[in-house]
Amino acid sequence: MKIQLLYPLCLRCGSLSVRSSLFCSTCEESFLSPRMLKHSRVINLQGVSFTVDFLIHWEPQESDSLSELVYLLKSRLSYTVWKFYVEKLTQFQSPRKTVGLKTALIPVPGSRSDKKAYHTQYFARAWQGFSPGNVLNCLMSDAEHAEQKDLTLSERSRTKMKFLEEFTNEIYTYERIVLIDDIVTSGHTLQASFMALKPYLRPDCLIEIKALLSRGKI
Numbered sequence: 001m002k003i004q005l006l007y008p009l010c011l012r013c014g015s016l017s018v019r020s021s022l023f024c025s026t027c028e029e030s031f032l033s034p035r036m037l038k039h040s041r042v043i044n045l046q047g048v049s050f051t052v053d054f055l056i057h058w059e060p061q062e063s064d065s066l067s068e069l070v071y072l073l074k075s076r077l078s079y080t081v082w083k084f085y086v087e088k089l090t091q092f093q094s095p096r097k098t099v100g101l102k103t104a105l106i107p108v109p110g111s112r113s114d115k116k117a118y119h120t121q122y123f124a125r126a127w128q129g130f131s132p133g134n135v136l137n138c139l140m141s142d143a144e145h146a147e148q149k150d151l152t153l154s155e156r157s158r159t160k161m162k163f164l165e166e167f168t169n170e171i172y173t174y175e176r177i178v179l180i181d182d183i184v185t186s187g188h189t190l191q192a193s194f195m196a197l198k199p200y201l202r203p204d205c206l207i208e209i210k211a212l213l214s215r216g217k218i
């Protein structure tokens with residue numbers, strides 16, 4: 001099983017009987033479950049505001065177990081773990097409103113154009129298993145901006161996002177867009193993605209933004 005290769009011990013107590021959450025059943029119940037809620041936060045950047053739904057809020061100083069979970073979710077072997085957490089996230093959604101709408105799942109690309117952000121791809125794939133939609137890789141981070149090594153962290157976070165023109169006709173057929181990111185911090189990357197997409201969507205298109213984790217001040 002992949003999960004055994006990834007991490008054989010409960011992230012909280014070290015028990016060997018670890019589950020897909022990367023916790024044992026006791027720690028899942030006492031530590032993890034109370035943190036998994038129907039969270040959302042509104043991000044307002046330069047007059048643009050949007051709501052992001054997420055599953056777990058994470059403060060890096062708060063808990064070593066959570067920090068390790070975040071680190072491991074970035075590993076290449078973590079698909080089973082993503083599946084577990086994304087299923088939890090979908091349980092907090094209300095599918096009735098969106099049933100039957102033609103849906104596109106759009107993963108937010110990594111900030112470097114040469115590297116595929118496989119964890120957002122994992123997220124999209126796992127989401128697809130619980131809520132139907134086509135995965136559309138129609139965004140690309142702007143290499144010119146992203147690959148300059150001398151950028152500061154905040155400049156990097158303002159990396160421009162590009163919509164790939166070959167998707168122009170297809171995207172207009174969707175009635176609902178689910179924009180997917182692994183972790184939301186400042187919201188700059190999400191905002192860039194949102195702004196890049198918006199001109200290509202039909203006016204009545206429903207836009208939802210999902211992240212697994214949220215970090216920093218809400």
Ligand SMILES: [Zn+2]
Pocket residue numbers: 010011012013014015023024025026027028
């Ligand atoms: Zn445990």
